[in-house]
Amino acid sequence: MERAEVGSRRGRAGEIPGPDDVASALARIAPYRRRTPVFPVEVAGRQLVLKLEHLQLSGSFKLRGALNALLASPGATEVVTASGGNHGLGVAVAARLLSRRATIFVPEDAPDSKAARIVAAGAELVRAGGTYSEAVEAALDRVERRGGRYLPAYDDPLVVAGQGTVAAEVAQDAPQVDAIVVAVGGGGLAAGSALGGGGRKVVAVEPERCCSFHDALVAGRPVDAPTDSVAASALGATRVGEVPFAVLSAGSAESVLVSDEEMLAARDALFEELRLAVEPASAAGYAAWLAGRVEAELPCVVLCGANTEWVPS
Numbered sequence: 001m002e003r004a005e006v007g008s009r010r011g012r013a014g015e016i017p018g019p020d021d022v023a024s025a026l027a028r029i030a031p032y033r034r035r036t037p038v039f040p041v042e043v044a045g046r047q048l049v050l051k052l053e054h055l056q057l058s059g060s061f062k063l064r065g066a067l068n069a070l071l072a073s074p075g076a077t078e079v080v081t082a083s084g085g086n087h088g089l090g091v092a093v094a095a096r097l098l099s100r101r102a103t104i105f106v107p108e109d110a111p112d113s114k115a116a117r118i119v120a121a122g123a124e125l126v127r128a129g130g131t132y133s134e135a136v137e138a139a140l141d142r143v144e145r146r147g148g149r150y151l152p153a154y155d156d157p158l159v160v161a162g163q164g165t166v167a168a169e170v171a172q173d174a175p176q177v178d179a180i181v182v183a184v185g186g187g188g189l190a191a192g193s194a195l196g197g198g199g200r201k202v203v204a205v206e207p208e209r210c211c212s213f214h215d216a217l218v219a220g221r222p223v224d225a226p227t228d229s230v231a232a233s234a235l236g237a238t239r240v241g242e243v244p245f246a247v248l249s250a251g252s253a254e255s256v257l258v259s260d261e262e263m264l265a266a267r268d269a270l271f272e273e274l275r276l277a278v279e280p281a282s283a284a285g286y287a288a289w290l291a292g293r294v295e296a297e298l299p300c301v302v303l304c305g306a307n308t309e310w311v312p313s
């Protein structure tokens with residue numbers, strides 16, 4: 001769960017990335033990331049393209065931002081972050097690929113299943129604090145005492161540029177697509193898509209009661225938002241990041257909301273109809289498209305994560 005990360009200690013808020021930063025990121029991470037496929041499908045007589053990013057190494061797009069930030073910071077032999085979710089795993093796998101040390105702080109009650117994946121990726125796992133914010137504070141204290149690069153989950157220009165490589169690949173591999181549909185937590189993927197998508201519209205999808213970007217648009221600035229959703233472990237940023245919001249509010253991102261029920265039904269439909277197994281957050285965009293809330297001729301829905309439990313019967 002990546003909660004609010006505002007503040008200069010946590011990232012490089014203030015530096016706003018541009019399309020060139022996504023192009024640089026794509027070249028930088030190319031030897032390490034999987035080039036995930038685009039998959040044109042017809043569902044109930046309607047056409048769409050799916051970007052199968054849930055097949056990314058580490059199980060989500062989060063690897064891309066972590067790779068980009070680490071490759072652009074060659075002196076940072078140790079990377080530290082706080083996240084028991086996809087960001088923590090993405091950082092752990094990126095660090096292993098680049099032979100760096102990773103220390104991932106998680107709250108004391110973080111689920112063992114997620115912690116086990118982080119440890120299996122070779123990172124040091126530290127349980128600290130009763131909440132995500134306390135785990136962040138512990139991680140920041142570690143960096144202040146021992147050094148290393150604290151890697152934010154979304155409020156960082158290099159992380160945003162790295163996430164934008166998903167959309168850059170869509171633009172290359174499915175140029176006929178006219179909109180890119182993504183799920184939003186702290187806004188890194190959406191902001192990166194706005195930069196990397198070659199001017200295509202970005203549809204930013206959030207759960208109804210967990211919508212930091214929607215609430216920021218209404219307020220005209222990032223504000224605290226509730227995080228009540230079955231997808232809160234992935235999309236539950238209390239506040240959209242300053243860097244993502246600066247990018248998104250300057251561009252043409254459209255905010256769309258879905259209910260938890262729609263998201264879960266979409267996740268089930270992806271498996272039943274297409275045999276694609278994703279986590280609930282990853283089905284948010286598909287839910288918006290099924291509900292007719294995506295206005296585009298041929299959208300690309302990014303399936304962004306597959307870190308779900310596998311329980312064979």
Ligand SMILES: Cc1ncc(COP(=O)(O)O)c(C=O)c1O
Pocket residue numbers: 002060085086087153154163183184185186187188189190233234235237279281282304305306
């Ligand atoms: C599967 C999945 N989708 C989307 C997001 C949202 O990403 P961002 O925080 O960059 O908006 C996350 C964040 O962890 C995620 O895990």
